[in-house]
Amino acid sequence: KNEVEQSPQNLTAQEGEFITINCSYSVGISALHWLQQHPGGGIVSLFMLSSGKKKHGRLIATINIQEKHSSLHITASHPRDSAVYICAVRGETSGSRLTFGEGTQLTVNP
């Protein structure tokens, strides 16, 4: 079992839909990152959080430390949101190392 599991692996939505991507992890963590990988391959950091909730534009990230779970929400989705979304955690005992989920491929159709 991977330390970081994401669901779903693939997600197709219609423009305007509310989207949720989930990330579960099995170790105690000190921080969790959400990353976005565009079709061209580049990776952009969306959020880094260790508790609660963060919001940036149409994106919202939440984390429940007790349940070892995080969600990334996209409101009013748009075709330009189509990308791979990757969850990564820094374990409490893993020093600086990040462990990554395999990613969720999101496709938003017009």
Place this chain on the structure above:
Amino acid sequence: EAQVTQNPRYLITVTGKKLTVTCSQNMNHEYMSWYRQDPGLGLRQIYYSMNVEVTDKGDVPEGYKVSRKEKRNFPLILESPSPNQTSLYFCASRAGFMNTEAFFGQGTRLTVV
């Protein structure tokens, strides 16, 4: 503009021919790392560096070398590339090794034939 720059973006090479992928950041970040991304395996750390002249192995260091002679540069060296090193490579930097945002380069797609 804050950025991490990798070169080259694409590279096709032959088995055994030494190559270097360069990585440079302009944010004065202490922490830099190299990852490879393979289908079904996600991103895996190859090497990381917490400061100048301080480097350490990640999860998959075999077949790779790194150096950190200057704070801004962290090249990845493949002394004798093999086909199983065909992958998409990313360099990343962070201001510290604790809870700081990560900045990624654009990626280098390497094919070893």
